[in-house]
Every structure is written in structure tokens, then in C-alpha cells.
Amino acid sequence: MDFEKHDNSFEGKIRTKEFISLLSLTQVRLYSYILSILGNFNDADDVIQETTLTMWQKFDQFQSGTDFLAWGVSVAYYKILEHRKKKKIPQLSDELIEQLNSRATDNLKDSNIYIEKLEYCMKKLNAGDYSLINQRYMSGYTVAELSKRFNVTIQAIYLRLSKIQGVLTRCIKRSVMEEAF
DSSP: OOTTOSOOSHHHHHHHHHHHHHHHHHHHHHHHHHHHHHOOHHHHHHHHHHHHHHHHHTGGGSOTTSOHHHHHHHHHHHHHHHHHHHTTOOOOOHHHHHHHHHHHHHHHHHHHHHHHHHHHHHHHSOHHHHHHHIIIIISOOOHHHHHHHHTSOHHHHHHHHHHHHHHHHHHHHHHHHHHHO
16 A cells, blocks of 8 residues: 555655554454454455555545544445445345444444553553563564563563453453443
């Protein structure tokens, strides 16, 4: 994908970085949405590419600060319909497609709640635990690399990560329950 299609001005470069950043944060959930409606990985792969390309081409219409995922889902919805028509996939009724869309959109909203709770719970971790989780899952260090960095055994890293994940899981569940009541 040609991310430099816009001007090379400072503002154009900022906008390109914004698109890449927003896409990287939402692409997995966008793909899940597409897959949940199409039910086929090959078709979902094709549609995510078409969706991403269209989003990039129309990114100047996206208003910064609004819900990028919701915008992407609306683009994907029409790309799914186009794909089904082009591939001559047996047509589902409009009502059934709308129900699938509604359920998939609800699932995305639920995942947003859990992501918000995860972010909240991550902030409650002590600095060392936060750093370990961040290095493992955000920076992508392997457990072996972390073992060398911290001069501890691989098993010690796995044990610490497991304990932190347990703390985060309990915190997320507690936060969701508190919000429900």
C-alpha cells in the first residue's frame, strides 16, 4: 500500500502517521468483524485489503478524534456487500446480513470495553510489572530475550508474566462487574 500518496508536507506526513497508528490499533478487530460476517479466511483477507485501501484513499474525510474503528466498520460493511456480489456468493437476505452486522458490531463494542478496562488495570500495576508486560507484549521481546535482559531464568519470566496476567484478569473482571452494577 502506498502510504505516501498524499503530499510530502509536514502535515501530510503527520496524517500518514496518524492513519498507520490508528490502523495498527484497530486492524485485528476490523478483520474479526469482516471474518465474523463472511466466515471464510480467504474472503476476509481480500475484504480487509480492499477496506484498508479505501480507508486510506478516503482518510482525508475522516475527522481526527472520532471513532476510527466505527468508521472502518462502515467502510468494511459496504466492501463485504461488494465482495459477496462480485464473488457471486449466495445472497443472504438483507435482514440476515443486518443481524450479522449488528451482532458483529456489538461484539466490537464489548471488546472495546475490555480494552478500556485492560488499559485502566495496566495503569494500576507497579512499575516493574508494567515494564515487563510492556516489553513482552508491546515491544515484542521474547521470553528468552527478557530472561537475558533481567538475568533470570526463562521459567522465572513465565511465572512472573503468569502472575501479572492473573492480576490483570481479576482487575478487568472486577471493573466490568462494578460497571455493570
